[in-house]
Every structure is written in structure tokens, then in C-alpha cells.
Amino acid sequence: MRRSQLTLLSGTSSPVRSASERSAKSRPQSRNSGIAMYGAPRLKAKTAHRANSVSALMRIGKAIAAARVRAVHVVLAVVILVSSLFGSLLLRTQMVQDSFAITQTQQSIGRLTQDIQEKQVQLEKLQASLPNKASDLGMVPGAESVTIDVSGAVKATH
Template structure:
């Protein structure tokens, strides 16, 4: 059985007639609220919390989803703070090691300079003690050597 579709009269612009009983909306009235912000300062946080609880309970999503999301955000914040703290500690240790390495490098350079100076003054000290430079090569043959009185 086929049903006939009908066009509603409100969808046809030519069928609309101006209604005489429609009046423009009146403006809302303003009024003064006693107390203001100074009276609500202590209760402001409590009322915000109550509004949050009311909002959470009125939503379609269960409150458990909100709790999981807040817990995830808190865990992420704590993890970020711990990571940042570890990075600062590592940076501090690295700078301490760099200072220590530079100090040790300076000590090694000072010791090498002192050694070079001592090596340079060695021939002069040997001459002052009466030593003479070697004038040729000297070799000792121990093949025919015998101990003590044995011959």
C-alpha cells in the first residue's frame, strides 16, 4: 500500500502568513547580587569543586573515564618532572667531570713542561759533576767470562 506524501504548510514559503500574535522578545532585566566576590572568596573553591562534581555526574561518559584521564595526566606530569630532574643531575655531573678533566690535563701539561726542563738541563749538570761525553762505542764480551777464581 503506497502512502502519499504530503507537503507541510510550514515548508512552503508562499503558504506562510504573518501571525499577528507574535511579539518581539523583551529584554532581560538586570539585578544586583549581594555579596559579590569578597563574600564568596572562601566558598569559591568549594563551589567550584561541587560544580565540577555535578558536571561530571551529568555527563554521559562515566566518572571512571574522567578519573582515568586525570590520573594519566598526573602520572605524565610526575614523569616529566622526574625526567627533567634527572637531566639536570646528569648535566651537573657532566660539567663537574669536564672541570676535573681540564684540571688533570693542566696538571699533566705542567708535569711534562717540568720534565722537558729537567731533560734540557741534564747535560749541563753532568758536565758540572765531571762527566765526559762518550767518545766512541764500547762493547763488552762476556762469552769468555768465568766466575771468581776459576780459570
């Protein structure tokens, strides 16, 4: 009898197990354990290696897919960041240009306003000096206004 059968019959277990007992526990049991232990065909080393290779390739494929997804997210985040920084730079440049244009326009408006005030002062001086110049030329203020008709007739109006 084998040692495992002895253990079952006696009810005590031995702390020392043989290599055959350990491998028997790791092997799957079928309906007929005798056939499973002695007559079952084992996987060839190549088939087991292929199964391990396929599972390793699947793990590597999943890791590559996950890395691609991560890379896409990182690239997308970098593109968004760079485009927002570039857009911000463009907007800031445009704002500075507009600020300079506004400043120049305000300065131009200030110069034109000053020119208008100077011209109005000159006009007021000329209007004030007009009666004196007219009297120097011998003109007298008219009591009545005169309208000249195109036909040549003169009409007096009050």
C-alpha cells in the same frame, strides 16, 4: 447517541470536546470498541506506579552507568596527566643531575690537562738541564754505547 457519533454523522466537528471524548481518544481501541470503552479492565494504580518506577529506575541506572563511564574516563585522564607530569619531573631532575656530573667531569678533565702540561714543562726543563748537570758532575758524553752482558763480559758496539 454520543457526541462523537453525532460529529461523524453530521460531518461537522465541535471545537468543544468533553472530558470523556478526550480520554476515549487517549485509550487504546480494541476490535470491539464498546468493550474497550466500558468493560475493559484498567491497570491498577499500583501496577502503573510499578511500571513508572521500573522505567524511572532504568533511566536512573542508565544515567549512573553513563556517569560511571564518564568518571572512569576522567580518572584515567587525570592518572595519565599526573603520571606524565611526574615522569617529566623525574626526567628533568635526572637531566639536571647528569648536567652537574658532566660539568664536574669537564672541570676535572681541565685540571688534569693543566697538570699534565705543567709536568711536561717541568720534564722538558729537566731534560734541557741534564747535560749541564752531568758535566758539572764530571761526566763526559760517550762516543760508543756499551752493553753489559749478564755473564760479565763487556762488549763494545757502535
